[in-house]
Amino acid sequence: MALPQPKLDTLDARLTVLDLPDDNGCLKPAREDALARLHASGLPGRRDEYWKYTRPETLTSAEVIPAALLSERETPVFDNVDRVRLVFVDGVFNAEASDDPSLAGVTIERLADVAAHDIHWAKDIYGVLETRGQTPVSRPLAALNTAFATDGLVIHATGKAAKPIALEYLHQSETSDAHLHHVIKVETGAVVTILEDGPAAARFNKVMEVEVADGGTFHHVRAQGRDHQRRAATHIFARLGEESVFKSFTVTMNGVLTRNDCVLELTGDNAVAHIAGACVGDGDFHHDDTVFITHDALACESRQVFKKVLRNGATGVFQGKILVKAGAQKTDGYQISQSLLLDDDSQFLAKPELEIYADDVVCSHGSTSGAIDEEGLFYLRSRGVPVGEATDLMTLAFLAEAIQEIEDASLAENILARLEGWMARRRKD
């Protein structure tokens, strides 16, 4: 079916300013396939079902809207964590600023190097999980990424990684337009933690494909920084084997536009997937979490916990779906999305969905919007806590359920400290 004219025009305009990387190696078929799929689907448009609440125009336009840089340099969120630090500047890997990527139990390569090879295991994942995640909901920005991403990391965890791998994204150009694509494979019995920190680029399109083999464990903690003018569209595609564990947490502070898609497929029995997010936004902040979890095996557990603090007209979006396929008995699915609206101008748009084809499952979902609990606020104030600080305490308490999803307590402390800082900067006592 031919695309409608406006979609054709948008796609043409976008593709005109992009060049297909000329690597002739193992990723080329995936790139060509992604481009073909893109020609069939077009880029996201306002009328697409999953773009009703978030305007895609600035993510699909040919030109990048310049994004002012944060005037002060932020210390990395995970600065006090013993980690392998890998730095990207406006979407380009910077070896000089990075640590030596050798880490016992893990092999880390650069996507550009992998793409030059004729044979590499990454070709079985690159674009493959992304393609699987296009059904039943198409995600054209991810296909665009698969076609055009030139940089990223290819991480192979074969054992227990001694320390976390921290990807630090620096934004130094007001007009950078970056496509990053990471491929991660966690083998049986392997354990790896990936940290991500930073605003990355004026416009940032990132895909992370994660294959967790039977019995593998993948942890992910991400901080999307304070750089307000940047725009980001990120996708996580993960496939989980038997008794594997996948846990991902994202904190987002500021950002005129952030769209985080997470598409998980539980294909092995007894797999566990937790995905959580906490965001705080003030003013022209728009944050969209779109999650799709497919249960396709026995006795898997999935948990989605999303909390949004919105003020001064900020907008939060949550679109979360749990699909339980026929035969995925004993599924345990949980989903909660909540917003704390600190004024009447802010809004939260939530679309929780359950689609269940098995008859012996437990699935629950809930979504709420509310103001600060006045009773609690008065209780704190009656003990001498000033109203601003009391509001912050109540706000952090609201976010706590999501932050508790971070398994590592010291990483959680780092995230909490950032949130406290964000609130302290806005406190009105």
Add this chain to the structure above:
Amino acid sequence: MLEIKNLHVKLEDEDKQILKGVNLTVEAGKVHAIMGPNGSGKSTLSYVLSGRDGYEVTEGSATLGGEDILDMEPEERAAAGLFLAFQYPVEIPGVGNMTFLRTAVNSQRKARGEEELSAGEFLKVVREKAKALEIDANMLKRPVNVGFSGGEKKRNEILQMAMLEPKMCILDETDSGLDVDAMKLVADGVNALRDEGRGFLVITHYQRLLDHIKPDVVHILSDGRIIKTGGPELALEVENNGYAGLKAEVA
């Protein structure tokens, strides 16, 4: 210490007068009790004094150590030395009890221009005071009042009072929901805080709390006014004859 003069209070949302001219002075070092039937305005008095929203003072005044408190924010009243032990302590999921206590103590110290307690100093003091109230480490770690039993909540109120060392303590039906043992524990906690520099206003339905916290003065509040003031024997009179007898006597 606390001086209430001709206090008239109505509900903000409805045109309903609750307090109709309350006069009351609690001196430092004294324990005053207010007794009264349901709906007499006891809890309203405690809320108005602590600064809760929803009430409007239409006439009269309330001062603490000579300072007008009715224009102050709740946190300013607290820093000035006023403490209300809630009848229904509020549960705050997500805020650890210890964090709450430390934030409260240090906020007040800061407001008074005193140095904040370090984590170490604070911990030492809180452990000692918690022990006397049989509050264990687990209760200190848990979110404020979440999952606490009625008795635990009230003990937690007294712990806050002990940590904050207020000048004027108001106890709003602290005995409600307590069994005899729990009441004794709470009363011991309160008695330990009795001091010549500190005033207490104990609000209660029943005389039994006053067996444990012995008042110097007892007031009977009925229909928004104090209708009778006397010594501890007045509480016994209520116990024996009920409020109806007293009301008839005054009328």
